[in-house]
Amino acid sequence: MTYKPKYDNLMENPKIRRWFENLKAKSILTATVYRRTLGYYCELEKTTPEQLLTDMEKLEFRDNFLDFVRRLEKEGKAGSYIVRYKKVLRSWAKFNGIDIKLDVNIANENESPTLDNERVPSKEELSRLLRKATSRGRVSIPIMAFSGFRPETLGNYEGTDGLRLGDIKELKISDEIEFTKIPATIMVKTRLSKARNQYFSFIGEEGITYIKEYLEERKKNGEELTYESPLLQFDVRGTKKNDFMRTMLVTRDIREAITTAGLKMRPYVLRAYFSTALDIAESKGLISHPWRQFIMGHKGDIEARYSTNKRLPPDMIEEMRESYRKCLKFLETRISDVSEDNAKLFLQQQLLSAVGYKQEEIDKLDLSSVSNEDFQQLLRDKVAGAMSDNGAKQKVIPVNEIEQYISDGYDFEAVLPNGKAVMRLRF
Template identity: 40%
Template sequence: LPAGVAFDRFPALAPIRGASLARERVPTPEELQKVLENLTSRGRVIGLFLSDSGVRPGVLGSYGGQDGLTLGDLPELELRADSVAFGTTPFAIRVPARLSKTRREYLTFGTDRLARDLGRYLGERRGRGEPLGPRSPVIAAGLLRGCAARARRDALFGRGFLTTKAVTQEIRRGLAAVCPDGVTWRPYVLRAYCSTRLLLAEGRGWISRDLREAILGHSGGVAARYHVGKRWGSEMLQEARLQYRRASRLLEPGALGAGAEPEGSSDTPESARRPRPRPFRLREAERRLADGWRYIGPFGPARVLLAPPDPAPSPSQEWGIEDRQPPDTVDGSDRSRATIQRKGIGSPERVS
């Protein structure tokens, strides 16, 4: 512009929020499996920590690589002389407050497949001569030699952790190899995968909402501070592990179909007749509880999840009859005698 000419008519452009995520969707379990197959052993462990445990990339390696999750944060990991194993699965993962986005320590879990791949990855590191201990990184930087190894050893943060950028770059290659046309996948979509699959499990009554939020490291509401916001005792840990075990079946491909049930039920007529847990508003929930329904947990801000009463026993279970004619098909006198015997009225002799 010529000197002395003022210009103050800058266009007012409103940013379109989420425009860069318009083509992003959560992968299916089958697509995730293909992504994992295109990763290295270290990348596969990183991917499973994000997709099955729901941790953020910064938990495995901080921004500058000065900190990250250690083997000491896996309390159920057993480092034996000749092997690496977990005492129980799903195994607990303690995320320290310094690595948590909310600056609160929280607990999540790892699946069976994460335990297998992590054990294999740690075995490879031990085979290369790396000593493993409680302070060793869960995800370690690759081995260096010569001046590069000395530079890392003398660095300010030379503890062997990856940076957050290196963590995400490790799985970005696998995502790019499998990503369908017209779809965008960032590394963070694996954490969204965990959240989405647990949400589906919540809708089926397999995991409570507060526990799902706690596993993902969310701060939760006021109620969550009282339910899951404190240090968990043994009873709470056992219940959380049980709910996560049921919900984690939706994380793996082919484990359960769209209408399948968790362990404890099967494709038998009896389990098919059994109604699923349902959400109710508080007033209706009071009436249901009086009718024998069981409380499971909160379901959103204004509803609770209730499990229906146990189904009535079948005639063979109720009467102790196996491979015999049910009572309602015998003649009238036998039916009357059976009824009297069942109720404990009179003698077991035939009633005329």
């Protein structure tokens, strides 16, 4: 038996079909929700859409709707839920040339108790969620949590479009799955953007690892991958009715992982996780507000320039990539393996802190790209400034003289890369 959405029979009415198609031109999701809400309202009030148009011309329609609102409020329905009926009735009336004001106040109409009490998951919870997800879920979760995409971007409401492998610009498909640059760029075309603006975001090493493992699994199962292939593919055991996974199936993967992990949250909270991490990064000066807006898919200064020129200068894209890379420490859940580079980075951070740099200043520095000479100059500049401020209270001396200076009333502070030590006179 073929499944039909509830109140699909309303489409037999030409007026409703035209109203629905008009709403659909902008958003299929809005059109579907509005049709369902109109049908449910008529069911509750024991009326029809056509009869509503007749009643809307009368003053008592407002009174009847007011009684309807008060009844739902007494039943404990949220204001944000009740106000939807008001919006739908206005839309249905306006489309049919009827101007109704519906001056009915709804208590707490901007409050959503469920959403207000929802919190962003911690890194540990996100890590647990990833461990419990399927290989496909381990792709959709990072795309939302690390790149900030909406689930509709991965697969739209009808399953007719979604992210393709070719939208990951640094992905190379050959005998092996390779990425030529990390973080990689992921493009969102206009038709998949809620704001109807083309934009791009990035994804770092952890997310790329999950994508690579998932694609290798698909190749192993015999799928011939192309740049037009969907990023998310149907289960080989299932029945494929659409070219892409519908939004409902994308979020179902995530919901199942959430339940298995013993958590309670909506899939959409993963985008809030991304937004919160960028808030922290922006407060530390790691990413600018216009760039943050752009990779979240919001319209702003960068989006205007991008849509006008169709392409940002390569150097700006690289700067954005670098800013995103600095934000990854607030996004990714994996702890990097200890390596020579990591040990050097840790030592550099400790030295900078020892000579007086604040943590906020250190966070803004890209130490991985700072040469040894430049790093030593950073230390000398800070020490020279401290010497200027403190006079004889601080001294730079040969290491072999540390013991003598401690005896003379100085405290050891740090060893500099040039083999000298920083000492401070005790108060």
